[in-house]
Amino acid sequence: MMLSLSSKEEYWLDRAMQGNLTYKESLELTDDLTLFSMGKIANRLTSIQAGNVVSYAVSYNINYSNYCAASCPICAFYVPIKLKGKTDRGYELSIDDVRSELGKAKKEGATEIHIVGGFNPDLPMEYYEQVFSTVKKHLPSVTLKALTIPEIDFIGKVTGNSIKEVVSRMKASGVDAHTGGGAEIFNHDIRAQITTKEKISGEKWLEDAKLIHSLGLPGNSTITYGHVESWNDIVDHMVRIRDNQMEQPGFLSFIPLKFSFENTPLERMGKVKRPSDGAKDLKVIAMARLIMGAALRNISVYWVGMGKLVAQEALNYGGNDLVGTAFSEKIYRATNKSDVSTIEELAFLIKGIGRIPAERDTFYNIIAYT
Numbered sequence: 224m225m226l227s228l229s230s231k232e233e234y235w236l237d238r239a240m241q242g243n244l245t246y247k248e249s250l251e252l253t254d255d256l257t258l259f260s261m262g263k264i265a266n267r268l269t270s271i272q273a274g275n276v277v278s279y280a281v282s283y284n285i286n287y288s289n290y291c292a293a294s295c296p297i298c299a300f301y302v303p304i305k306l307k308g309k310t311d312r313g314y315e316l317s318i319d320d321v322r323s324e325l326g327k328a329k330k331e332g333a334t335e336i337h338i339v340g341g342f343n344p345d346l347p348m349e350y351y352e353q354v355f356s357t358v359k360k361h362l363p364s365v366t367l368k369a370l371t372i373p374e375i376d377f378i379g380k381v382t383g384n385s386i387k388e389v390v391s392r393m394k395a396s397g398v399d400a401h402t403g404g405g406a407e408i409f410n411h412d413i414r415a416q417i418t419t420k421e422k423i424s425g426e427k428w429l430e431d432a433k434l435i436h437s438l439g440l441p442g443n444s445t446i447t448y449g450h451v452e453s454w455n456d457i458v459d460h461m462v463r464i465r466d467n468q469m470e471q472p473g474f475l476s477f478i479p480l481k482f483s484f485e486n487t488p489l490e491r492m493g494k495v496k497r498p499s500d501g502a503k504d505l506k507v508i509a510m511a512r513l514i515m516g517a518a519l520r521n522i523s524v525y526w527v528g529m530g531k532l533v534a535q536e537a538l539n540y541g542g543n544d545l546v547g548t549a550f551s552e553k554i555y556r557a558t559n560k561s562d563v564s565t566i567e568e569l570a571f572l573i574k575g576i577g578r579i580p581a582e583r584d585t586f587y588n589i590i591a592y593t
């Protein structure tokens with residue numbers, strides 16, 4: 224049931240629908256409205272843009288290596304590359320390992336393979352090409368979503384390829400989309416506290432996204448929130464993603480990633496002591512819907528980070544997608560998030576709020592209603 228809107232809420236809904244809420248206005252909106260009001264208008268806009276359907280992908284994650292040349296304070300997944308050969312915690316998947324993972328993905332009925340890893344300077348471009356072509360050879364009907372934008376940039380630098388060449392070789396070996404990760408937070412000072420210099424700046428992320436999209440490789444966009452950022456940094460990040468999309472379309476969705484702090488350097492430094500609360504999680508989703516407006520239809524709720532129950536409520540606050548089953552996800556698991564889900568459970572959560580569950584492909588086309 225849609226709740227009626229007050230004249231103030233109608234005003235902000237109209238502004239959001241125009242798709243050009245400014246940074247200043249977005250902050251005014253969050254001062255002017257209660258969380259409940261933000262949710263009401265975000266839910267109304269979701270219904271206009273995406274109807275009554277909530278989608279998800281049957282996705283299988285492959286993390287090819289956890290060795291990394293960066294040591295981001297937000298990350299519990301990496302093993303420093305300088306420890307290679309000195310620890311049994313690091314790994315690089317062989318092509319045989321990838322084949323074995325694909326066997327599991329097939330059993331789970333995956334229609335999407337999601338591949339990311341650490342910044343591993345020892346892997347040549349040919350390794351990635353082999354991994355990608357192995358996916359397409361063994362599972363020709365899946366879509367392949369691979370590499371974050373900072374990974375693409377890093378691989379270009381260490382293999383002596385331009386971004387244009389890396390993207391062209393990714394596409395030629397079977398990649399259909401990039402993953403959109405690594406955006407973190409664009410604000411320079413905050414980014415410097417949660418990443419290291421090996422990861423590209425926010426400005427470069429946005430510039431690379433435009434170039435990658437102009438080369439015909441679409442992908443998602445993300446934010447990592449709930450660490451040391453302020454609300455203003457979140458709003459600034461969302462407005463910059465939206466403006467980037469207006470200038471050069473190519474983002475398929477916006478996925479807010481709730482920071483999971485356990486086992487991370489930020490936790491060890493005492494900078495983050497608890498996860499963001501449910502109210503903040505809902506506010507982030509609502510503002511994502513309102514700021515993206517007409518520029519981006521899909522606001523995805525990543526239940527792995529948010530937890531299933533808050534994620535279910537976030538679908539009433541602007542979300543129209545639950546991302547996916549995330550079979551075999553390792554990056555959040557490194558932070559003690561070991562929750563798993565089945566297709567049936569995701570459908571149950573969606574039906575529980577009176578919406579229609581539907582399996583989708585990487586490009587947000589509906590494959591089947593559940």
Ligand code: SF4
Pocket residue numbers: 291292293294295297298299300301340341342422
């Ligand atoms: S977030 Fe990515 S780049 Fe940073 S340490 Fe972790 S794996 Fe490496």
